[in-house]
Amino acid sequence: MDKRLEMVFKNDAGKNARVSVTDPREDLDPAEIQTAMDTIVAKNIFKTSGGDIVEAVSARLVTRDVVEILPQS
DSSP states (O other): OEEEEEEEEEETTSOEEEEEEESOOTTOOHHHHHHHHHHHHHTTOOEETTEEEEEEEEEEEEEEOOOOSSOOO
């Protein structure tokens, strides 16, 4: 199973920008995620095509199960 933490931010242009972290810790809590997102905004770590990230919007854990039906050749 693939798992990732997807954090959504608003940029200068008012568009959403996503930052994904693969294989996040199992014991993450909302306060830790909020702190990380606030740090990303405050330190202006990333730039997007729509400018700087200016606001933390939301976060979610995304999981994906892959079941092989036929073996790859």
